[in-house]
Amino acid sequence: MKTKLLATAAICAAMTVPFGTVMADEDANLIIDGEIEITVRAPAPDHLENLDEIFSGWVYRATETQALQADDFENPGMIFVDSGHDLWNTVEGEAGESCASCHGDPEEMAGVAATYPKWNDATEEVRTISMQINACRTEQMGAEEWNLDKSELLNMTALLASVSRGMPVNVAIDGPAQATWEMGRDLYYTRTGQLDLSCANCHEDNYGNNIRADHLSQGQINGFPTYRLKNARLNGVHSRFRGCVRDTRAETYSVGSPEFVALELYVMSRGNGLSIEGPSVRN
Amino acid sequence: MKRFVLAAAAASISTFAYAQTAPNDVTFGDYGEIEVSLSGEAGDAERGLEVMVSRGKGNCIACHEVTALQEYPFHGEVGPMLDGAGDRWTEADLRGIVANAKNVFPESIMPAFYRTDGFTRPGDAYTGRAAEGDLDPLLTAQEIEDVVAYLMTLTD
Numbered sequence: 324m325k326t327k328l329l330a331t332a333a334i335c336a337a338m339t340v341p342f343g344t345v346m347a348d349e350d351a352n353l354i355i356d357g358e359i360e361i362t363v364r365a366p367a368p369d370h371l372e373n374l375d376e377i378f379s380g381w382v383y384r385a386t387e388t389q390a391l392q393a394d395d396f397e398n399p400g401m402i403f404v405d406s407g408h409d410l411w412n413t414v415e416g417e418a419g420e421s422c423a424s425c426h427g428d429p430e431e432m433a434g435v436a437a438t439y440p441k442w443n444d445a446t447e448e449v450r451t452i453s454m455q456i457n458a459c460r461t462e463q464m465g466a467e468e469w470n471l472d473k474s475e476l477l478n479m480t481a482l483l484a485s486v487s488r489g490m491p492v493n494v495a496i497d498g499p500a501q502a503t504w505e506m507g508r509d510l511y512y513t514r515t516g517q518l519d520l521s522c523a524n525c526h527e528d529n530y531g532n533n534i535r536a537d538h539l540s541q542g543q544i545n546g547f548p549t550y551r552l553k554n555a556r557l558n559g560v561h562s563r564f565r566g567c568v569r570d571t572r573a574e575t576y577s578v579g580s581p582e583f584v585a586l587e588l589y590v591m592s593r594g595n596g597l598s599i600e601g602p603s604v605r606n
Numbered sequence: 607m608k609r610f611v612l613a614a615a616a617a618s619i620s621t622f623a624y625a626q627t628a629p630n631d632v633t634f635g636d637y638g639e640i641e642v643s644l645s646g647e648a649g650d651a652e653r654g655l656e657v658m659v660s661r662g663k664g665n666c667i668a669c670h671e672v673t674a675l676q677e678y679p680f681h682g683e684v685g686p687m688l689d690g691a692g693d694r695w696t697e698a699d700l701r702g703i704v705a706n707a708k709n710v711f712p713e714s715i716m717p718a719f720y721r722t723d724g725f726t727r728p729g730d731a732y733t734g735r736a737a738e739g740d741l742d743p744l745l746t747a748q749e750i751e752d753v754v755a756y757l758m759t760l761t762d
Contacts, residue, residue, distance in 0.1 A: 515726050517741060518717040528715065529684050535661075535668035536680040569734035574727040 347383050347538060349531070353600070356395055359489045365596035370496060373527055379597050380540035380549075380605060383531070388552065391604040400481060400550035400602025403557050407482025410475060416466025422479075425463060429486050436480075436487040437599050440588040442500040449503040449588055452480055453559070453579075471579040472559030477548050481557055484548065484601030492545050492594045500588065507589025510582060516573025522590075525567075542567070544587065545594040546603030553606055560587050629722045629743050638709030639698040644720065644747035654756030657749050664704075664719065664745060664753055674760065685716060692758040700757045704750055719745040719753075 353361040363379040371377070381389060391397045411429055414421045426432060439452040450458065453476050457468040469476040496504040514521045525534065526542035533539070548557040561578040564586060568575040576582040625646040627633075634640060643649075657664040659678040667675055669684035691700065703710050705720035720743045728737040745753070 513726060517725055517728050517737075517744065519725060520715065520717070524715045532683040533680070534682045534684050535665070565734060569729065569732055571729075572732060573725075573729045573734075574736040575729070575734040 348386050348389065349382050351382070351386075351389060353379075353381055353389070353393060355393055355488065355600075360598075361489055361600050362491065362596070362598040363600075365491075368592065368595040371593060373523075374541075374593075377543065377594060377597055378530070378541050379594075379600065379603075380543055380546055381600065381603060383538045383540040384605060388604055388606055392600070398550070398602065398604055399555070400548070400557060400604060401485070403478045403481045403548075403550075403602060404485045406474075407478040407480075407485075410479055411482060416460065416464035418463065418465040420464045422459070425459075429482055432483055433486045434490050436483045436601070437490045437492050438494055440494060440500075440503075440584060440591060442495065442498065444499075447499070449500055449584055451560075451584055451587055452483060454584070456480070456483075472562045474557075477557040477559055480559070481548050481602040484599055487599040488601070489598050492591060492597050492599060494588060494591045494595060496588070496592045503585045504588050504592060506582070507585035507587070510586045511589055514571075515568060516571030518571045518573075520571045522567065541593070542590065543594040543597060544590050545597040546600045546605070548601055549603045549605045551605050557602060560590075626747050629720050632705060632720065634702055634706070634709050635698065637699070637702070638706070639696070639702040640705055641698045643751055644701065644705070645751050647748065647751060649748075649751035649753070649755030651752070651755040651759050653749075654752035654754070657745065657753050658756060663749065666753070669716065672760065688757065688760055690760060690762045692761045695757075697754060697758055700754045701750065704745075704753055704757075717744060719743060720747070720750055 353363050355361060361379070361381075363382050365377050367374040367377050381392060391399070395401045408429065411422045414424070422429075436452060439455065440449050441455075442448075443450045443455075443458075446458075453471055456476060456479055460466040461468055469479070494500075511522045514524070522542060525539055530539050530541045544560050544563075547560045547563070549563070550556070551558050559578070561580075561583045564583055565575045565578065576586075625642075627642070627644050627646075632640060632644065633642075655675070658666045658672070659675060661668075666672075666688075667678060667681045669682040671681040671683065671687045671689075673687075673689050675681070695703070699710070703716075706718035707714045707716035708718060722741045722743055725741070728741055729735060730737045
């Protein structure tokens with residue numbers, strides 16, 4: 324919305340910052356622990372017609388929040404990665420297996436998080452990484468499913484994201500995944516609720532602008548799960564979607580619903596080219 | 607929104623009550639303007655100011671900057687600055703914009719504050735659950751009038 328910014332600037336040239344705003348350093352770069360280079364801005368993937376460039380949500384956070392993610396000792400999300408490590412090695416279920424007994428070290432999974440959601444041939448469905456983890460638990464381990472967007476599953480997705488940090492998001496949107504991807508795209512552009520707003524209204528038309536006290540990002544999910552300062556825990560993708568849909572005064576879809584799986588595939592594909600950076604820190 | 611329902615009920619039983627117009631009965635002009643007061647009464651600019659800045663009411667400054675409201679923190683940049691709106695628009699225009707901005711600016715992001723149907727998956731306020739029964743408009747007829755009265759004070 325550069326035009327609106329310009330219009331505002333023209334009306335009142337002296338005032339460049341809206342009243343009461345905390346500014347972010349939108350030109351900063353993210354290198355974690357001086358080692359892992361994170362791509363926080365990239366050319367938009369070809370399928371995105373309305374954007375030229377894509378940005379990680381990190382770019383729009385306050386300088387202090389940005390700093391937390393540049394250092395693993397400061398990043399509160401890393402504590403949950405440690406818990407994920409413990410779970411990785413824990414034998415559970417009738418088969419007497421742990422994740423480690425099939426997959427070795429978590430580092431063997433580097434790159435995996437960057438390709439989910441992904442088509443699964445055997446079940447003929449698009450699976451999120453959470454669904455895949457639960458499938459491993461029920462089918463390979465003979466263990467119970469973990470609750471979606473709850474602690475164990477979030478800790479495990481944080482571990483799997485952490486070993487892929489710096490690698491580019493690269494989800495497939497063609498072939499058998501295409502129908503699901505199109506459903507997600509339709510949801511992204513559908514206005515919902517009494518406020519009659521779509522994801523695109525906020526995250527495509529207005530990223531970089533403030534909406535009351537919030538600095539709008541592109542609503543990318545390359546940083547999930549995210550540690551939010553607001554609720555001091557890890558947050559899953561579908562829970563975040565729910566919050567945004569609720570804020571349009573709409574009836575939301577539920578966590579794990581086919582609609583949110585489709586939306587997750589679509590939103591992840593909007594970030595193709597950004598780095599995986601979970602667990603990220605947001606407000 | 608109980609007050610709205612009560613006011614509407616009162617209007618229908620007493621013949622001399624103000625001519626309140628229900629959301630579905632509003633007559634818009636060719637440019638989306640609304641000529642007559644929705645509540646049948648004049649607006650109160652001071653109460654309009656409260657509606658403009660309250661998160662649970664109009665929350666207009668979520669999207670708009672207004673220099674005169676500088677003491678209330680956090681103004682958004684999603685819509686244009688409203689300074690001078692009272693010079694740029696007539697009272698009827700402003701009433702139309704606040705009631706249903708999409709009649710004036712097609713495809714606008716600005717929510718319609720006096721509309722109760724035509725929504726996809728309307729919720730029960732901000733609970734995330736489905737709405738039960740008829741929706742109330744985001745603002746009452748009188749609140750719209752109050753906001754319009756406030757906007758008319760925004761002159762250069």
